Amino acid sequence: MKLRSPIVAILWETWRVTRVEAAWRLVLGIVGGLAVLAVFSAQREVIRDFSAAIALILIVFPHFLGWLSMAKLNSGRPGFPLYLQYTRPVRTAVLVGVPMAYLAATPAAIYLVSALLLRVTSGYPFPLLPVAAWIAALNVVYAATNWSTRNRAIQMLGAMVASGAWVTLANHRLNAEEIQGSYDWPPNLWPTRFDFPLTDYALIGAIALASFGVAVARVARQRHGDAPAALPPTVGFPGFPERLVNLFQFPCPTSSATRAQVWFELKSSGLPVLAIGLLLAILNPLVFAITSPIEFVRPFAIMFAMASVLAVLILGINAFGIRWRQGRAYASAFEATQAYGTARLAGIKVLVRSVCVLPALIAVGLSIWACLSFITVGEAHLRSGLRVIEGAVGALTGYQQVALAVVASIGVAVMVALVAASCALAARYPRRLNIASGLYLLFWVLVLALLALDGHRGIGLLFGPTRWIDAPALVFATVYLSWRAFADRLLSPRSACVVVLVSVAFGAAWVTLLQAAGVQLAGLPMTDVVWMLSPALLPLTASVLAPWSLSRIRHT
Amino acid sequence: MEQPVVDITDLSRSFGTKDALDHLSFRANDGQVYGLVGANGAGKTTLLKHLLGLLRAQSGSVRVFGLDPVRDPVGVLSRVGYLSEERELPEWMRVDELMAYTQAYHPTWDASYARDLLETFALDPSKKIKELSKGMRAQAGLVAAVAHRPELLILDEPSSGLDAVVRRDILDAIVRTVADDGRTVIFSSHLLDEVERMSDHVTMIHNGRVTLSGALDDVRRGYQRSRVRFVEHFDHPPALDSALAMEGGGRTWSVVHSGSLEQFRHSVLALGGEVVESRDATLEEIFLARAGRNRQQVEVA
Numbered sequence: 001m002k003l004r005s006p007i008v009a010i011l012w013e014t015w016r017v018t019r020v021e022a023a024w025r026l027v028l029g030i031v032g033g034l035a036v037l038a039v040f041s042a043q044r045e046v047i048r049d050f051s052a053a054i055a056l057i058l059i060v061f062p063h064f065l066g067w068l069s070m071a072k073l074n075s076g077r078p079g080f081p082l083y084l085q086y087t088r089p090v091r092t093a094v095l096v097g098v099p100m101a102y103l104a105a106t107p108a109a110i111y112l113v114s115a116l117l118l119r120v121t122s123g124y125p126f127p128l129l130p131v132a133a134w135i136a137a138l139n140v141v142y143a144a145t146n147w148s149t150r151n152r153a154i155q156m157l158g159a160m161v162a163s164g165a166w167v168t169l170a171n172h173r174l175n176a177e178e179i180q181g182s183y184d185w186p187p188n189l190w191p192t193r194f195d196f197p198l199t200d201y202a203l204i205g206a207i208a209l210a211s212f213g214v215a216v217a218r219v220a221r222q223r224h225g226d227a228p229a230a231l232p233p234t235v236g237f238p239g240f241p242e243r244l245v246n247l248f249q250f251p252c253p254t255s256s257a258t259r260a261q262v263w264f265e266l267k268s269s270g271l272p273v274l275a276i277g278l279l280l281a282i283l284n285p286l287v288f289a290i291t292s293p294i295e296f297v298r299p300f301a302i303m304f305a306m307a308s309v310l311a312v313l314i315l316g317i318n319a320f321g322i323r324w325r326q327g328r329a330y331a332s333a334f335e336a337t338q339a340y341g342t343a344r345l346a347g348i349k350v351l352v353r354s355v356c357v358l359p360a361l362i363a364v365g366l367s368i369w370a371c372l373s374f375i376t377v378g379e380a381h382l383r384s385g386l387r388v389i390e391g392a393v394g395a396l397t398g399y400q401q402v403a404l405a406v407v408a409s410i411g412v413a414v415m416v417a418l419v420a421a422s423c424a425l426a427a428r429y430p431r432r433l434n435i436a437s438g439l440y441l442l443f444w445v446l447v448l449a450l451l452a453l454d455g456h457r458g459i460g461l462l463f464g465p466t467r468w469i470d471a472p473a474l475v476f477a478t479v480y481l482s483w484r485a486f487a488d489r490l491l492s493p494r495s496a497c498v499v500v501l502v503s504v505a506f507g508a509a510w511v512t513l514l515q516a517a518g519v520q521l522a523g524l525p526m527t528d529v530v531w532m533l534s535p536a537l538l539p540l541t542a543s544v545l546a547p548w549s550l551s552r553i554r555h556t
Numbered sequence: 557m558e559q560p561v562v563d564i565t566d567l568s569r570s571f572g573t574k575d576a577l578d579h580l581s582f583r584a585n586d587g588q589v590y591g592l593v594g595a596n597g598a599g600k601t602t603l604l605k606h607l608l609g610l611l612r613a614q615s616g617s618v619r620v621f622g623l624d625p626v627r628d629p630v631g632v633l634s635r636v637g638y639l640s641e642e643r644e645l646p647e648w649m650r651v652d653e654l655m656a657y658t659q660a661y662h663p664t665w666d667a668s669y670a671r672d673l674l675e676t677f678a679l680d681p682s683k684k685i686k687e688l689s690k691g692m693r694a695q696a697g698l699v700a701a702v703a704h705r706p707e708l709l710i711l712d713e714p715s716s717g718l719d720a721v722v723r724r725d726i727l728d729a730i731v732r733t734v735a736d737d738g739r740t741v742i743f744s745s746h747l748l749d750e751v752e753r754m755s756d757h758v759t760m761i762h763n764g765r766v767t768l769s770g771a772l773d774d775v776r777r778g779y780q781r782s783r784v785r786f787v788e789h790f791d792h793p794p795a796l797d798s799a800l801a802m803e804g805g806g807r808t809w810s811v812v813h814s815g816s817l818e819q820f821r822h823s824v825l826a827l828g829g830e831v832v833e834s835r836d837a838t839l840e841e842i843f844l845a846r847a848g849r850n851r852q853q854v855e856v857a
Binding site: 242245246251252253254255256257259260261263264267268332333334336337338339340341342488489554555556 | 608609610611612625626627628629630632633634636638640642644645646647648653656657658659660661662665684686
């Protein structure tokens, strides 16, 4: 391969890093859009129109997240990702401008291809250039925000402001004229609704120019004045900023390995998650209070609240500390070489992370509940939704509330364990297997989404669509993993007893909640009973999957 | 018969299509220092990772203290000290926290020895790992690896990042102390002079195979470097028995060869030449000869 110029070389590198993500975006948009259109093609015109609107959202949404894969280049560290190019004889403007142009043009192109395809196949007038231009603008701003600073707080704030402004603009344009009895932007209005004025393109040009200028100036500072950015990266640990980790100063116990490991987990990841959760719980009322009087920024507070919950969940999931560097995943060799059993290590990691994630989630949840109850007085639909949840919880007996607490607590631990195990297995096994698993999950989510759109509700929606695959898979996976865990000496009879006890407690609580939800198991066919009770197996599955997956990544 | 500390039999490991280890066997006994040498990608680190249970044997067996490090990580790792090539340490920890954390795993931790070593290295216990230079990280990692007085010390490229004084005086002293206490050291290194200085045994690995293994003195005695002069002019290296590598051109050649010197003299004589001088080959010369790096003819200046 011969790369004829630095520009081609930079483009090639950026393409190599982002090509899989670009493919995912394209596939997700097209497959999702076509599926929605196909499923509802035989329905009434109103529903068909609505499905076209969903398809439009599906092809726009993937470009709303920025480029996740670019973080591979600097191992997730903040700052300009192509820092290895600093020592090349290339001007900073080129170094910044070329990848920025690529990262803006590619999502626009992906959107255009998806929209054209849907336009041709469905006949709906999916908008082309105006939306593509705004997608490009959003991605330019994301790039500039992420590259201009190594301060994560500023990066997050910048991204939130950019996406908030973008959503607000879209909301303003699409809902400019209210249509009674329908949403405000049905497909027959798209040609006019999306016919943005020429000033938009001037504004997009100005945004791009300003973003480029800021990014060049700031990256030039990193290149010339900020020595750490120019140094080769040392092998770091995944996770939280060191300043946050060292916020909690308490000595490492030397009396036992278990206590030392708990200290390690608490300090390195558990307490930072809890601290972030508490901080978000404090910030939520502030954001609601500030945005409440101004109607058009009020959605920002709702977005922030949703992002708070997501943030705690996302920060809480990588309990095994798998780290990604230059596209490869590793377990920490430092921890892997400590004289500690794999099952106990997995147990401590999952428990400590769960114990910290649960209060963080509760704090954020309570803060959002308080905000919606006392601050956002005007949002009637939110308040009514809230009342439904409050009514349902209030109607539970004391015993049922204990069951709910048990299911929630063990459920969080199960979620942490399963996601940590998935991260470990994704790091351990080939990409093809990961893609297959990803496609299955995508299929599952898509089926759920389509059923929800088609009016299905409740617990049947959650577990119904692929029941003939999920329930047997869960049973066989649990049996196989239990056998492997015993064969590999990961589980002892004593720990197996503890696991069984926890599973029984969860199962009992689960059945109690099913009854509280009005599900009469006695009146259901046996297959449905088995399928509805299958989630009770999850704690058992997680308890054997977590140590087994950690073992697979510890001893590759 | 005494059980070896490390017993690897017929170990193979591949990454994709690349064979990192190819039916490799290796044994290590008490109180000896074993040096692993080999080019980049030869398989040294892969071998050491198998000893720690970080890699699972695809075929063959790995036993450390008679235990399988994958099935019994606690049994093995509690008796092992390890310094990784990448010096991977949690950056957020302070040096004293690293010591306390490591101590918790090892009841045999010798706090005064750890303190002495930290003082010798002039490492500030209150400094964060993040603030340490590469060499200082290596020193901190080394203290954490040896302060519990492990029965087996595994060092992967221990000199990397250490300055010459620390390397020569302190590392050598630590390794020697460990071995003199009747414990075992296995280390890998690119620096052949270091291996020559510190090791009792040397094992050369090339393309995942052991090409040479034995006590250092035996290895060195088994190879000579001789300068030979021929009456006839040779454009290409002449064919000599037991010659592994030849340098030179025309009538004068330097040859690294194995076997007895007498046998080699006869071989030279048969081609109408004579051995002008001969000495024991250095480890570097043996390594280059065994690795096949030095077989080309070099024009005499």
